[in-house]
Amino acid sequence: MSECPTTFFGTVLAVQANFYDVRADRWDDLPPAAEPPETPPGFPLQNPTPFPKRSLLCTRRTRLKKVGQRVVVGDRVRVEEADWPGDRGAISAVLPRETLLDRPPVANADRLLLVFAIEQPSLDPNQLSRFLIKAESTGIPVQLCLSKGDLVSEAERQDWCDRLADWGYAPIAISVEAGWGVDELRTKLSGHTTIVSGPSGVGKSSLINALIPEAQLRVARVSGKLQRGRHTTRHVELFELPGGGLLADTPGFNQPELDCEPEALMGYFPEIRRARGHCQFSDCRHRDEPDCRVRGDWERYELYLEVLAEAEAVAEARERERQKKGSRYKVKAGRDGQKELEPKLDRDKYRRESRRQQHQSLQDLCAELEDAERQEAREAAELDRPTWG
Ligand SMILES: Nc1nc2c(ncn2[C@@H]2O[C@H](COP(=O)(O)OP(=O)(O)OP(=O)(O)O)[C@@H](O)[C@H]2O)c(=O)[nH]1
Ligand SMILES: [Mg+2]
Ligand SMILES: [Zn+2]
Structure with missing residues (x-):
């Protein structure tokens, strides 16, 4: 099958361990391996697969693994070294995602x-x-x-x-x-x-x-x-x-975790989106602001207030955590003029410690700082992209 395309674009339909089931996007690029295998009369295929064959079981190139590029269901990917008879290929690139x-x-x-x-x-x-x-x-x-x-x-x-x-x-x-x-x-x-x-x-x-x-x-x-x-x-x-x-x-779940920003919440209620033009305040939370016209007589208004209070409590807790983290580190100018975070040290405690201990505690603090940064990056990434479930 020399005419088979060895490189194609496709969509990941399923992920099992380190294997990805990738469906080629265009039929007409694909090999004319269109004939189903011959089966003797009277012995129909148990699970006939559609022909021409359109998907391949693929692995992910090591390079993608090294840069931490995940491949998830729905990803549009480039497949190389497609081996149609052997049902194998290698994902070499993931195209930018529209949603995640x-x-x-x-x-x-x-x-x-x-x-x-x-x-x-x-x-x-x-x-x-x-x-x-x-x-x-x-x-x-x-x-x-x-x-x-x-x-x-x-x-x-x-x-x-x-x-x-x-x-x-x-x-x-x-x-x-x-x-x-x-x-x-x-x-x-x-x-x-x-x-x-x-x-x-x-x-x-x-x-x-x-x-x-x-x-x-x-x-x-x-x-x-x-x-x-x-x-x-x-x-x-x-x-x-x-x-x-x-x-x-998708697997069913019974209670979705709401972790949205309080100011974003109103955008998630069609009732508020519909009525927003009537509210004269641009930063109104439609709660107790005088003369707010969104507040009022719609069925889910009480629920909106309830979820708003929850979202505010979560946001406040997050802010407190951020400040606590901030007070443990101070900003100093690095060698190349870049701002760097440096752990604040308790002076008395610091003086009492031996050199070895100092080294040890600095290492701990550095590890802590790295952890905090990683956590922050994770949180930022989470806020940037939609989450579901
Ligand atoms: N009466 C009735 N029963 C239904 C209907 N649709 C599904 N069921 C039944 O509801 C039960 C659960 O159906 P599933 O399709 O497994 O539900 P699911 O939402 O996929 O459940 P999870 O996978 O656990 O999230 C089964 O007993 C179905 O037969 C329907 O239209 N009418
Ligand atoms: Mg189900
Ligand atoms: Zn309002």
């Missing part, structure tokens, strides 16, 4: 599909709101889906849809069991890279199986008093939608 979700790690998603069951487990508006805030904080457009619609009356479904419309969302109600709503959702997701998320047991995997029968994801009965799922899904993988587009199932 942290937990689970997925790159380049442009849709978040938030699935909540109306019953089993019953829909908790507070929990849904927290998921929505978290989803909004990623900056990726959110589509809401109300699942297990067959378990309630049409009137109850409509009530939920109306209520969520007041919040600013346009949910799609579905029933995988009864088979309705799924087509509408398929049309919405076509051409997008979508992360399916939501609490455990709401039917995420069942929905993906309905959209993509080949996915054959495991589903499990919800159980116990809380009607929780069993966290059946444990790793992330992208599946191709028949009409184009990619879909990732």
Whole structure:
């Protein structure tokens, strides 16, 4: 197969240990190894793979490992030394990411599909709101889906849809069991890279199986008093939608951790985004500022105040920690005029210490400083990019 491309661009669909399943982006570049292997009549393939073959199992070049370049599901990558018959290739570069979700790690998603069951487990508006805030904080457009619609009356479904419309969302109600709503959702997701998320047991995997029968994801009965799922899904993988587009199932979780900045929070409420033009103050938190017109008569206003107070408490704690760290180090001018942090030393204690001890404690402090810097870099990186989950 000399005409096979040995270098191509593709998308990482799954990651298992140090192997990456990479799907080539363009079919027409690919080898005409299009014929399925001959099988004797009467012996159909057990698991027929689609032809022409389009994905390869790849490793990551050592150079990428050395510079700490991670490769995650959804990454667009360059593959070299593609060996099509041997099903091997090597990822040599990762293209810049459009988006990056942290937990689970997925790159380049442009849709978040938030699935909540109306019953089993019953829909908790507070929990849904927290998921929505978290989803909004990623900056990726959110589509809401109300699942297990067959378990309630049409009137109850409509009530939920109306209520969520007041919040600013346009949910799609579905029933995988009864088979309705799924087509509408398929049309919405076509051409997008979508992360399916939501609490455990709401039917995420069942929905993906309905959209993509080949996915054959495991589903499990919800159980116990809380009607929780069993966290059946444990790793992330992208599946191709028949009409184009990619879909990732994710493990369900029940309480998203909210760690957003207080001033960013209002941007995560459609109700506030809608009404912001009416508030005359540019830096208003819409709480007790006199004459604020955003404050008031919408359903989730109390929840907004509650989450705002939480976010402020987290921000204050973070600031206190930063100041504490700051007071342990002083800024001094380095040899090349650059500012450097130097640990402040307790003078009396310092004088009493032997040279060996001094050396030791400085080493400790340096290590501490390095740790603090690493932690700060981690925190900065975390704040810079969206996190989910
Ligand atoms: N009545 C009804 N049950 C459903 C529907 N969709 C899924 N279920 C059931 O809900 C249970 C949980 O479904 P899963 O698809 O495993 O849920 P999940 O969200 O993937 O759960 P985790 O992987 O734990 O996060 C299973 O017993 C499904 O059969 C539906 O439309 N109607
Ligand atoms: Mg699942
Ligand atoms: Zn205001």
